[in-house]
Amino acid sequence: MANAKMIASRADGKSSFDDAVNYITEDAKGDSHYLHNIDDKDFSASEMTASATLSTLCNDPVEHMAISWPEGEEPTDDQCFEAGRMMLKAVRCEDHQAVMAVHRNTDNVHIHVVFNRVHHIEGKAQDMGFYKREMSKCCREIEIRQGWSHTDAENALYIVGIDENGNKIPIKNPDRDGNEPLTKKAVRDGAGANKFETQTGNQSFKGYVLEELQEPFYKALEHDAAKTWDDVHRVAAKRGVTLQARGGGMVLVDSNSPDDFHMKASELGKWSSRGKFEKKLGPFQAPSDKVISQAQQASLRYDPNRSADKFRADDSALSKNNDGTKSLTKRELRAAERAQKREVMNSQFSTEKKDHYKHLKIEKKAEWDTQRSIEKMRWNALLERRRDTLKEALPKTPRGEKQLLRGKHALETAMLKDHLYRVRDQEREELKNYYADSRFPSKRDWLKQQIELGTDHAETAKSALNGMKHQKSRDRLKDLNSTASLKPIDTLDVDTKYKFGEHRQAEKESVFKDLEANYDNKSKVISYKRADENVFVDQGMKIKMESLDDRDVEAAFLISKEKFRKLQITGSVEYRKKIAQLAVKHNVDIGNPEMQPYMEKLKKKKAVLMQRNKRYDKIRSETEQMKSETDRSLRDDSKDNSSDEELKKIEHQQNRDRGYDLER
Numbered sequence: 001m002a003n004a005k006m007i008a009s010r011a012d013g014k015s016s017f018d019d020a021v022n023y024i025t026e027d028a029k030g031d032s033h034y035l036h037n038i039d040d041k042d043f044s045a046s047e048m049t050a051s052a053t054l055s056t057l058c059n060d061p062v063e064h065m066a067i068s069w070p071e072g073e074e075p076t077d078d079q080c081f082e083a084g085r086m087m088l089k090a091v092r093c094e095d096h097q098a099v100m101a102v103h104r105n106t107d108n109v110h111i112h113v114v115f116n117r118v119h120h121i122e123g124k125a126q127d128m129g130f131y132k133r134e135m136s137k138c139c140r141e142i143e144i145r146q147g148w149s150h151t152d153a154e155n156a157l158y159i160v161g162i163d164e165n166g167n168k169i170p171i172k173n174p175d176r177d178g179n180e181p182l183t184k185k186a187v188r189d190g191a192g193a194n195k196f197e198t199q200t201g202n203q204s205f206k207g208y209v210l211e212e213l214q215e216p217f218y219k220a221l222e223h224d225a226a227k228t229w230d231d232v233h234r235v236a237a238k239r240g241v242t243l244q245a246r247g248g249g250m251v252l253v254d255s256n257s258p259d260d261f262h263m264k265a266s267e268l269g270k271w272s273s274r275g276k277f278e279k280k281l282g283p284f285q286a287p288s289d290k291v292i293s294q295a296q297q298a299s300l301r302y303d304p305n306r307s308a309d310k311f312r313a314d315d316s317a318l319s320k321n322n323d324g325t326k327s328l329t330k331r332e333l334r335a336a337e338r339a340q341k342r343e344v345m346n347s348q349f350s351t352e353k354k355d356h357y358k359h360l361k362i363e364k365k366a367e368w369d370t371q372r373s374i375e376k377m378r379w380n381a382l383l384e385r386r387r388d389t390l391k392e393a394l395p396k397t398p399r400g401e402k403q404l405l406r407g408k409h410a411l412e413t414a415m416l417k418d419h420l421y422r423v424r425d426q427e428r429e430e431l432k433n434y435y436a437d438s439r440f441p442s443k444r445d446w447l448k449q450q451i452e453l454g455t456d457h458a459e460t461a462k463s464a465l466n467g468m469k470h471q472k473s474r475d476r477l478k479d480l481n482s483t484a485s486l487k488p489i490d491t492l493d494v495d496t497k498y499k500f501g502e503h504r505q506a507e508k509e510s511v512f513k514d515l516e517a518n519y520d521n522k523s524k525v526i527s528y529k530r531a532d533e534n535v536f537v538d539q540g541m542k543i544k545m546e547s548l549d550d551r552d553v554e555a556a557f558l559i560s561k562e563k564f565r566k567l568q569i570t571g572s573v574e575y576r577k578k579i580a581q582l583a584v585k586h587n588v589d590i591g592n593p594e595m596q597p598y599m600e601k602l603k604k605k606k607a608v609l610m611q612r613n614k615r616y617d618k619i620r621s622e623t624e625q626m627k628s629e630t631d632r633s634l635r636d637d638s639k640d641n642s643s644d645e646e647l648k649k650i651e652h653q654q655n656r657d658r659g660y661d662l663e664r
Contacts, residue, residue, distance in 0.1 A: 007064040015062040017045040024101040024112035036098035050611035054123030068110035080111040090138035140170035205261040233287040240301025255295035403540030410563035511555040
C-alpha cells in the first residue's frame with residue numbers, strides 16, 4: 001500500500017531549491033539519489049533555480065512531495081524511483097527537472113521528490129491544480145504495478161477494483177464520491193453551489209432562491225411592490241424562506257433548516273444589499289412570529305433532492321410571465337443584445353489572433369530551418385575549401401617550410417571562421433527582429449480596423465472602443481494616489497541591468513583587427529604584431545606568447561585551435577585560466593589534466609548563464625512591447641480626446657442650425 005502527499009511550501013514565500021535538495025540528500029537520511037533531467041547532483045539546485053527564472057508568473061516554483069510504504073514493505077531503490085517518475089507524470093511534470101532521494105531512516109521506507117514547476121526548456125510553469133485525486137489514483141497504479149498491498153481506507157479517493165477482463169484497475173471509492181462535503185456547505189456560496197449541482201444533478205439552495213425569490217425581491221425594491229419590511233418578509237415566507245440580519249448584511253435561510261441552508265441576500269444582485277433595502281424601507285425589522293410560522297408551513301419550499309436542470313436560474317434581475325417564460329425590460333434587452341454581439345466579435349478576434357500566430361509559427365520555423373541550412377552549407381564549404389587548399393599546397397612545399405605553411409593556413413582559416421560567425425549573428429538578429437515586429441494587432445487596433453473596413457462588427461467595435469476609453473478614465477481616477485505609474489517602464493534600462501556574458505556585446509571588435517603577421521622564411525617562424533609590438537610568435541610546433549592581453553591571447557588561441565589537433569598549455573596560472581575560459585567558450589578540449597576541474601566548473605556556470613540569458617531576452621522583449629503599447633495607448637487617448645471635442649462642436653453647430661441654443 002503506497003501513500004503520497006504534497007509537502008506545503010514555506011508560509012513566508014521563501015522556499016528554495018537549495019534548502020529542499022539539501023534536506024532530502026543529507027548523508028544521514030538519503031541512502032540513494034536519482035536525477036531527472038539534471039546532469040550533476042552538486043549543481044542540481046542551481047540548475048533548477050536558473051530554470052525557474054524563465055517564468056515571470058511563477059512566484060514559488062519549488063514543489064516537494066513524498067511517497068511512503070507501510071511497515072513491512074521494503075521496495076528497492078529502482079522501485080522507489082519508478083514510483084517517483086509515475087507520480088511526476090500524474091501531476092503532469094514528467095518532463096520537468098527533479099531530484100529524488102530514498103530515505104530508510106524510519107519504520108516506513110519513503111522517497112522524497114523535489115521538482116521544478118517551471119519547465120527547463122519551454123519556461124512555462126505547470127498549474128498544479130487539484131492534484132489529490134491524481135496522486136491517489138497513481139498510488140493505486142503503483143501498488144498494482146509493483147505488487148504491494150492495497151488500501152481499504154474509507155477516506156481514500158481511489159481504491160483497487162477489477163475490470164470486466166479480470167484485471168486490477170484504480171476506481172473511484174464508492175464510499176467517498178467527493179460529494180458529501182458539499183451537501184451543506186455548497187448551498188451557502190456561489191462556487192460551491194454550482195459544483196454541488198454539477199456533481200449531484202440536484203438543485204442547490206442558492207439555485208432555488210435565485211429561481212423563486214430574485215424576481216419578487218427585485219419588484220419589491222425597484223418597482224415599489226413592497227411598502228414595509230412585513231411585505232418583504234411575507235414574500236419570502238410564501239416560499240419557505242426567512243430573511244434575517246447578520247452582521248452588517250442580510251441572509252436568506254431555509255425556515256426549517258436554517259443552519260444547513262442559507263446564503264447572502266446580496267448574491268441575488270447588487271440591488272439586494274441591506275443598504276439598498278434600508279434606504280427604501282427604513283431600518284431593518286425582523287419578521288414576526290406569525291410570518292415565521294407561515295414560512296415553516298409554506299407549501300412551496302426548498303427540496304435538496306429536486307432536479308437542478310429545469311430550475312437553474314440566471315444571476316440577473318429577471319421577471320416571469322404568466323405562462324412561465326422569462327422576459328426582460330427594454331434596457332436589459334438592449335444590454336443582452338450588445339453583450340451577444342460583443343461575444344461574437346470577441347470570438348472572431350480570438351480566432352483571428354490564434355490563426356495568425358499558428359501560421360506565423362509555421363513560417364518562422366521554415367525560415368529558421370532555411371537559415372540554419374544556409375549556415376551549415378557555408379560552414380561545410382569553408383572547411384572543404386580550406387582542406388583542399390592545404391592538401392594541394394603541402395606536396396609542393398619544401399620540408400622545412402611546411403610548418404610555416406600550416407601557420408599561414410591556420411591564420412587564414414581562423415579569420416574566415418570569425419567572419420562567418422559575425423555574418424551568422426547579424427543575419428540571426430535581423431530575422432529575430434523581423435518576427436518580433438510581426439505581432440497581431442492589439443485589441444484597440446483590431447477594433448479600429450473593423451471600423452475602417454466597415455465590417456459587420458463596425459458598430460459593435462465603436463461601442464467597445466468607447467467603453468475602453470471610459471474604463472481607462474475610471475482606472476486613472478482610481479489609481480490617482482497609487483504608486484503604480486508608467487515611469488518604471490520608461491526608465492527600465494535592461495541593457496545595463498542584465499548583462500550576463502561577453503557574447504551579448506554585439507559591437508565587440510574582431511580579435512584579428514590591427515593584427516599583423518610577418519613571415520620569416522629564414523627562421524621559419526611567424527611573428528604577430530599589434531601596434532608595432534610583438535604579441536606572440538608561431539614557432540611551428542608551438543605558439544609562444546609575449547603579451548597576456550585578452551585580445552592577443554584569444555587570437556593566438558583561435559589560430560592554435562585550427563593548427564593543432566589537441567592543445568597542451570604551459571605557463572602561469574593566470575594564463576591557463578584565460579585559456580580555460582576560452583576553451584569553454586569555444587567548446588575546445590584541453591589536454592592538461594590539472595585544468596579539467598576548473599573547466600568543469602566553468603561549463604556549469606556557462607549553462608546557468610545561458611538560462612539567465614533566455615530570461616534576459618524575455619524581459620527585454622516584454623519591456624519593449626509594454627513601452628510600445630503604452631506609447632500607442634497614450635497617442636490613441638489624445639486622438640480620442642481631440643475627436644470628442646470635434647464631435648461636440650459639430651453637434652453643437654447642428655443643434656444651432658435646428659434652432660436650439662444650447663448655451664441659452
